[in-house]
Amino acid sequence: MLGYIARRLAQAAVIVxxxxxxTFVLIHLAPGDPFSAVIxxxxxxxxxxxxxxxxxGLDRPLPEQFVRYVGALARGELGWSFSHDRPVSEVxxxxxxxxxxxxxxxxxxxxxxxxLIALVQVARRGSFVDHFLSGVTLLFYSMPDFWLAIxxxxxxxxxxxxxxxxxxxxxxxxxxxxxxxxxLDRLWHLALPALTLTLLASAAVARYQRAALLDVLPADYIxxxxxxxxxxxxxxxxxxxxxxxxxxxxLIGLSFPALLTGAFFIExxxxxxxxxxxxxxxxxxxxxxxxVGGVIIGSIMxxxxxxxxxxxxxxxxxxxxxx
Amino acid sequence: MPGPIPDxxxxxxxxxxxxxxxxxxxxxxxxxxxxxxxVVLGVIVLVGLTAPLLAPYDPAAQPDIVGLKNQPPSLAxxxxxxxxxxxxxxxxxxxxxxxxxxxxxxTIVSLTIGVGYGAISGYLGGMVDSIMMRLLDALxxxxxxxxxxxxxxAWPHLSIGxxxxxxxxxxxxxxxxxxxGQVLALKHAEFVTAAxxxxxxxxRILVRHLxxxxxxxxxxxxTLGVAHVIVLEAGLSFLGIGVPQPLASxxxxxxxxxxxxxxxxxxxxxxxxxxxxxxxxxxxxxxxLRDVYERHS
Numbered sequence: 001m002l003g004y005i006a007r008r009l010a011q012a013a014v015i016v017x018x019x020x021x022x023t024f025v026l027i028h029l030a031p032g033d034p035f036s037a038v039i040x041x042x043x044x045x046x047x048x049x050x051x052x053x054x055x056x057g058l059d060r061p062l063p064e065q066f067v068r069y070v071g072a073l074a075r076g077e078l079g080w081s082f083s084h085d086r087p088v089s090e091v092x093x094x095x096x097x098x099x100x101x102x103x104x105x106x107x108x109x110x111x112x113x114x115x116l117i118a119l120v121q122v123a124r125r126g127s128f129v130d131h132f133l134s135g136v137t138l139l140f141y142s143m144p145d146f147w148l149a150i151x152x153x154x155x156x157x158x159x160x161x162x163x164x165x166x167x168x169x170x171x172x173x174x175x176x177x178x179x180x181x182x183x184l185d186r187l188w189h190l191a192l193p194a195l196t197l198t199l200l201a202s203a204a205v206a207r208y209q210r211a212a213l214l215d216v217l218p219a220d221y222i223x224x225x226x227x228x229x230x231x232x233x234x235x236x237x238x239x240x241x242x243x244x245x246x247x248x249x250x251l252i253g254l255s256f257p258a259l260l261t262g263a264f265f266i267e268x269x270x271x272x273x274x275x276x277x278x279x280x281x282x283x284x285x286x287x288x289x290x291x292v293g294g295v296i297i298g299s300i301m302x303x304x305x306x307x308x309x310x311x312x313x314x315x316x317x318x319x320x321x322x323x
Numbered sequence: 324m325p326g327p328i329p330d331x332x333x334x335x336x337x338x339x340x341x342x343x344x345x346x347x348x349x350x351x352x353x354x355x356x357x358x359x360x361x362v363v364l365g366v367i368v369l370v371g372l373t374a375p376l377l378a379p380y381d382p383a384a385q386p387d388i389v390g391l392k393n394q395p396p397s398l399a400x401x402x403x404x405x406x407x408x409x410x411x412x413x414x415x416x417x418x419x420x421x422x423x424x425x426x427x428x429x430t431i432v433s434l435t436i437g438v439g440y441g442a443i444s445g446y447l448g449g450m451v452d453s454i455m456m457r458l459l460d461a462l463x464x465x466x467x468x469x470x471x472x473x474x475x476x477a478w479p480h481l482s483i484g485x486x487x488x489x490x491x492x493x494x495x496x497x498x499x500x501x502x503x504g505q506v507l508a509l510k511h512a513e514f515v516t517a518a519x520x521x522x523x524x525x526x527r528i529l530v531r532h533l534x535x536x537x538x539x540x541x542x543x544x545x546t547l548g549v550a551h552v553i554v555l556e557a558g559l560s561f562l563g564i565g566v567p568q569p570l571a572s573x574x575x576x577x578x579x580x581x582x583x584x585x586x587x588x589x590x591x592x593x594x595x596x597x598x599x600x601x602x603x604x605x606x607x608x609x610x611x612l613r614d615v616y617e618r619h620s
């Protein structure tokens with residue numbers, strides 16, 4: 001088990017190193033400098049331009065720049081964000097908790113909802129309810145993240161004004177609230193983005209889990225349970241679900257990229273001050289270091305997510321635990 | 324006592340084996356949901372192909388930017404007009420053309436690279452294989468949207484061709500892993516050994532003997548891949564770094580109304596509905612294909 005963890009950690013480190021190299025190649029394949037938005041401004045004189053290039057080390061040979069780049073990354077430095085006039089690591093550092101909160105809430109909620117839907121479907125497999133729910137999950141599964149976010153925004157803030165339009169807190173009143181009021185205010189603002197992400201993610205979980213449950217139903221131990229006279233409900237809950245839960249752990253790892261991508265669009269539409277909001281705003285200001293920083297942090301999150309899922313799997317599966 | 328001859332002892336008469344392609348087509352026609360999906364998708368593709376005939380207006384024309392802008396749906400403009408007074412229905416029709424075309428072309432790029440990479444990795448094996456797979460692991464752990472953001476921000480004002488290329492270049496990772504697995508599994512099959520014994524070159528074995536066995540997973544990846552690219556392109560266009568304006572793609576139309584979502588609801592609703600319908604049909608077809616493939620492997 002320890003050897004497995006060590007091997008998996010080394011693998012994750014290699015992956016992050018390759019990701020860093022890919023982003024470096026991306027930066028240097030691009031026309032002009034990564035900082036052209038600032039440096040190629042016609043109002044900047046040639047002399048200042050040279051000084052800036054030298055300051056950022058852009059006049060050095062590429063291999064040296066690469067070593068510097070990797071070294072800086074290893075120290076957690078992601079460069080300078082021009083639009084925020086702060087280090088990228090600081091900008092993303094303040095935004096990251098909001099994104100993680102959104103993703104965590106959606107992750108937990110969508111696995112709960114998704115597994116529940118799958119159980120209902122499998123308990124009544126082949127019935128109208130099963131087909132209907134399959135249609136609904138397919139519909140949400142096929143929806144582009146940003147479009148569903150627009151729909152929930154339209155319907156639940158404009159047409160039926162239940163939720164606030166955007167942001168993480170009330171822009172005026174938040175500072176005057178009591179502690180309880182502030183927490184409520186935050187939850188109130190979190191509700192709609194989290195609901196949207198949950199709708200998107202639970203469709204995928206339900207479809208996956210329904211297939212996983214149907215996979216174990218023909219197994220011998222299910223037949224044995226049925227012969228013992230257990231009710232269909234007990235069979236599903238105590239025998240089928242427990243065995244179909246292992247693939248769910250894999251799905252947690254697999255769902256990280258989708259959750260992150262969904263969070264990016266949702267943050268943009270609900271002005272939720274997370275990483276996606278910062279990175280997408282950086283597109284229009286051509287704040288390249290911030291975008292690349294987002295790519296790196298996002299990739300590290302995905303790598304860690306799948307690492308975590310693999311370790312969890314090894315721990316949860318008694319057949320693997322003993323090794 | 325001579326019993327009846329067991330079935331296994333009788334060699335069944337040589338029956339022409341059904342080709343993977345024929346099997347896939349029949350699987351789609353067998354299920355009602357996929358038949359419906361096929362018809363709906365066919366209609367959408369037809370709309371895209373005949374866009375110039377169907378569209379009531381020129382999708383780029385701005386007849387009266389003051390008097391005709393932001394009109395809600397009416398008889399003259401069933402999907403309303405946008406902030407530049409363009410007819411949204413015409414733009415949605417032309418958007419079908421562009422979004423489908425981008426989806427198909429980018430997927431062709433992905434399939435070519437994915438199959439090539441996976442087949443080479445699986446067939447060569449050993450050191451080359453493990454290096455190629457580690458690289459693939461890394462590529463797979465960069466979320467595709469983020470990778471595209473990084474690329475598209477570096478190259479602003481991309482042409483459609485370049486956009487298609489980048490969408491294709493970022494979409495082959497999953498498929499190549501499946502192809503590699505299949506090639507790895509089939510590499511030591513008897514028909515491959517036989518071909519080797521007959522002196523077939525590596526190339527010939529890959530192309531003539533292994534590739535035909537990959538038709539099913541490729542068909543699945545192609546169908547789901549087009550759906551994925553359509554959603555991605557729409558997302559990127561929505562962020563303003565996808566299809567360049569004033570061309571109409573479904574994402575672009577939604578982007579045009581994004582500043583005033585509440586007031587211009589028709590601009591996100593109609594193109595979005597058509598997009599969801601397209602993606603849904605592609606997902607239904609892709610899953611029908613996958614069911615056949617999984618049952619047979």
